[in-house]
Amino acid sequence: MSGLIGKKIGMTSFFSADGQLVGCTVIEAGPCVVTQVKTKEKDGYEAVQLGFGEAKEKNTPMPLLGHFKKAGTTPKRKLVEFKGFEKPLQLGDTLSVQDVFAEGDLVDVVGTSKGKGFQGVVKRHGFSGVGGQTHGQHNRQRHPGSMGPGSTPGHVFKGRRMAGRTGNDRVKVQNLKVLKVIPEKNLIIVKGSVPGAINSFVIIEK
Incomplete structure (x- = not known):
């Protein structure tokens, strides 16, 4: 399942094609860098690891610094594996929102819900x-x-x-419709709400 890593910007309202005012969520999706390409011969399965969000070098462990250096990119804050991209990807490639999503697509969004x-x-x-x-x-x-029952069995089941x-659980919301894609700002607008607080990382799966 292909997709991108993003950041939840917030919620707003949006006029759909039929003129209805619907609640929607704005997500900054990408750009994501290919930090690793896994193959069946070497790793046992095929997948592409993407990185998103800039991290400071002093806060990045040495093994990860070498991992990012091999991909020719700066340290990233979030790493996620995806499968099923249409075109083959190479180490160091950059994916933008328009490369993966289009208006009318149905996507699944994974995030961490707010802790209560x-x-x-x-x-x-x-x-x-x-x-x-x-x-x-x-x-x-x-x-x-x-x-709980009384004398028998005398305890709470x-x-x-x-x-x-x-709260603070991994939550997936399925079949959210993509209302608009704004490539110049790396934004995607999806119908409905997605889990997580503002500025939290989300995974958008297609």
């Missing part, structure tokens, strides 16, 4: 809480309520939805 920290069952799972504030329920509005860490 430790949350209760109401926010994490959509529980309604215990209920009213009368009859001694003054401090139970957002509690999970009864969660595994897998019960309870409070815990929320």
Whole structure:
């Protein structure tokens, strides 16, 4: 599956071809540099490793500095492997947004969702809480309520939805339509929302 690495710029609204106002996300996709070409003979499978985003040399480990030097490029912040490019790519090639995507394409976007920290069952799972504030329920509005049988078996079953860490997970949103491609600014506008905070890295798969 071919694609590019990008950075989420933010959300806006966009008039579609039929005149409807739709919410969309602006992504800076590329330019990405080919930092490694994997072959079936040497690596056991075929893939292309792309690099995106500039990194400082002092913050880059020595092995990676040699890896980027071999590709003839500066250190990159994000490395991702892709498969299925139409044309063969060589080490050091640069891919721009217009090389991969076009208006009307359907893409999948992978990102890391916003971290919410430790949350209760109401926010994490959509529980309604215990209920009213009368009859001694003054401090139970957002509690999970009864969660386990009594004498038998006398414990809470595994897998019960309870409070815990929320967000900060890898999330893929599928079949987002490409509304517009702006090559001169390396921007791609997709319909709908994508996971992650502003300026976070995303992977756009075609």
